Amino acid sequence: MLKSPLLENWEFSQVSSEHSPDVHESWNPCSIPTSVHVELKRLGKIPDPYKDLNEWKVQWIQEADWVFKTQFDVDEAQVNQKHVDLLFEGLDTYCTITLNGKEIATTDNMFLSHRIDVKGMIKAKSNQLELHFKSPWHEASKAEAENGGPKPLWNGASNRLYSRKAQYGWGWDWGPVMMTVGPWKAINLETYDIRLDEIRIDDSLTGEAYDHAKLAASFTLSDTDAEAHQLEITLKDASGQTIRTVRDHPVSEKLRWDLGKDVKAWYPRGYGDQPLYDLEVQLKNSGGDVLDRITKRVAFRSAKVIQEPLEGQEGTSFVFEINGIRVFCGGSNWIPADSFLTEIEPGRYRAWVDLLIRGNQNMLRVWGGGVYEAEELYDACDENGILVWQDFMFGCGLYPSYPKLNESIKLEAEQAVRRLRDHPSVVIFAGNNEDYALAESIGVMDYKDNSGDYMNSKFPARHVYEVLLPEVVDRLSNIFYHRSSPYGGKDSSDQTVGDIHQWNVWHGTQEPWSNWDKLAGRFVSEFGMQGYPNIRTVKEWTDDKSQLFPQSRISVNHNKADGFERRLELYLMENFRHSFDIPSYIYYTQIMQSECLSAAYRLWRRSFKGRGREYTAGALVWQINDCWPCVSWAIADYYLRPKPTFFTIARELRTYTVGITRKDVKTHRDSSTSAFFEIKEEMELWACNSSVNPIDVEVVLETFNLNTSQREQKTFNAQLQPNASTEIWSGPVPSQPIRTDHSQIPEPIVIQARLYLSSAPDKVEARYSSWPEPYKYLTFPEPGLKITVKGDEVVLTCEKPVKGLVLDVKGGGDEAIWSDQALDLFPGDEQKVEAKGLGGRDVTFRYLGDGSA
Ligand code: BMA
Secondary structure (H helix, E strand, C coil), X not given: CEEEECCCCEEEEEECCCCCCCCCCCCEEECCCCCHHHHHHHCCCCCCCCCCCHHHHHHHHHHCEEEEEEEECCCHHHHCCCEEEEEECCCECCEEEEXXXXXEEEECECCCCEEEECCCCCCCCCEEXXXXXXXXXXXXXXXXXXXXXXXCECCCCHHHHHCECCHHHEEECCEEECCCCECCCCEEEEEECCCEEEEEEEEEEECCCCCEEEEEEEEEECCCCCCCCEEEEEEECCCCCEEEEEEEEECCCCEEEEEECCCCEXXXXXXXXXXXXXXXXXXXXXXXXXXXXXXXXXXXXXXXXXCCEECCEEEEXXXXXXXXXXXXXXXXXXXXXXXXXXXXXXXXXXXXXXXXXXXXXXXXXXXXCCCCCCHHHHHHHHHHCCEEEEECCCECECCCCCHHHHHHHHHHHHHHHHHHCCCCCEEEEECCECHHHHHHHCCCCCCCCCCCCCCCCCCCCHHHHHHHHHHHHHHHCCCEEECCECECCCCCCCCCCCEEECCCCCCCCCCCHHHCCCCCCCCEEECCCCECCCHHHHHHCCCCHHHCCCCCHHHHHCCCCCCHHHHHHHHHHHHCCCXXXXXXXXXXXXXHHHHHHHHHHHHHHHCECCCCCECCCEEEECCCCCCCCCCECCCECCCCCXXXXXXXXXXXXXXXXXXXXXXXXXXXXXXXXXXXXEEEEEEEEEEEECCCCCEEEEEEEEEEECCCCCEEEEEEEXXXXXXXXXXXXXXXXXXXXXXXXXXXXXXXXXXXXXXXECCECCCCCEEEEECCCCHHHCCCCCCCCEEEEECCEEEEECCCCEEEEEEEEHHHCCCCEECCCCEEEECCECEEEEEECCCCCCEEEECCCCCCC
């Protein structure tokens, strides 16, 4: 088979259309994959859409028609092959394709690839290929008008529900309205006599230790008369060593290999290695000539979602079990890494996965309002043991369901499942994002209707999520299917069954984050809090210094969330004394986000208590990334700059952690009185161990009174149970007096817990400081903070506790890569932070109560 990419020598132009009849064509060169905005920006014809208010200057692009065209020659030998195909890997979105003046296809689904038979139409010289893209906005509106009209949704405009195009392009509560147009993936000319069309690989791990491997594979060719062909199939390990091989395997026969212990199991990170194998398949004719070859990556793992009754609590678990190990999934939600997908350079997905790894995360949810992602992302997850939760591409809407659309969705799902099923990282498919939640919110979800016949119901897309998609997933893969995220129980917000999106912090009832434990679910696949990005990122979105304040028109345009000022202020005012200059606002929103999100991971991981007690088995923050420079819930910004919360979450996801909660307990003298009572401040101490072995530890608990500098210490020896949390102690906060009326102010006591492994008693393995909250009441003493820079290392000590220390390179020079941020310091507990690239430069810093607020 010969593959010729057709990526160079393209030209594009706007062309006249029904909606813009007077356009003068102006052809400009480009190469593909690309999109119109990207090219116009490159040509200097539009300003950078990410800057200032420019987003609004480029909205006309999506309402215009565009043509991309190229001319190419083909080898005579290729023209004469039995098959001549054009393979379009992705066209965004409404495209009429003409070859040498003849229409060969029209497309309306950006998630599909198209193989078009052009035998007899391709010439050796001067072929003309033209892609005429119609305005996505107008086409979506047309489909909407013809098929049922506007339907309810959250985010964007209603015509998006009728368009199989990445939904976030319509604008989201973190993203600009940027509806791209163009060939967003490669185009190839493929010529061949016969070709391997599909390889289905099913592997399994059995045995008590999940160490007995089997592999089965079946093969489909492009032509049915395959009798005269055989396959040579070889399984190799990463070093190229052959594990099994067969020379003349008949195409129509299923390959079955009992591999026993000859291959090793793939584990999520933290639980074992990620051995990857290659299955090389060569298609040969009877003379032994190789006609086609495909190499598929294979890994061996068992992946299940366990939903079982739980000890002492209602409902059922929702826990991922990989090779028999039940894994607490601490991870993130993923949105597309750019509004312009074709601008994501090779390596960028890997850089994101590297960040997940630095953050000790083990799961990524590819959210349904974006795209089935690039191979590089899944490959990096495979290689690093990051589990992937994959949504189908529907989000926050009451989607229509009609035969023409469903046909396209079916093809899309088949292609997506075929592509993604070979990735060991992919462990779940979910039908959509929040479409049941939306249907419930408008009263159209009827859980009593299980007829299977939903096309004419008030929630017609149930047909897609409950009939169409599960059939495709089941037929084409062994991957678990979940109807939606969230889904399960009496409704999609049921805290005892399935997964939930916990948005009652920030959205909803706007709870304080101290309530995360009560807000838990069996698996929390979304929750979040906004925080500003790094100052460098803020400065990227405008050159106008006069706009660098949080309430400026340009700052506001770079935060797309409804009511964000009110919500940020609610959480800031309730907790911090703060000011509004941009550096302070960055610092305080970041610390607020960090406090809020790290508390969720801490409290929910505590609820992963061992087999049969996996009360919460996952926490995926909304969201790891951004698609442009902005203020959002992201824990790292568009430029991959981690926000402080990235580090505090990372601390909560280490193999060993320690946690504290504290609360006032009020007891009245008897039931007749309101005035006579006692308030005791009680605390609880626990530790977590995600390794599969029990571990002996020592936990040192130390208190420090910020007023008196009085200290007290307690030591606990404990064995942490494997892969679960272990309660260590509960009791009154040491040295906190009992109060008998509300005018008595509790002593400002900071409690620090340090965890040491008994096998390494000199190294602090985990630490956590519990401060009296809310912080707004505290008068922070001068802490005697000492910061010593030694090359790429920063050594931190203090005389009194420090809260929320954020470091940066002094003078705003090139940033360093920090190993930790948002640090809490405690006297006598020196901390060292690595700062790659700091190279001995001075650092600036902020902490709570540092006098700069
Ligand atoms: C969730 C997501 C997104 C949204 C986020 C923040 O519901 O699924 O739709 O961006 O909330 O509002």
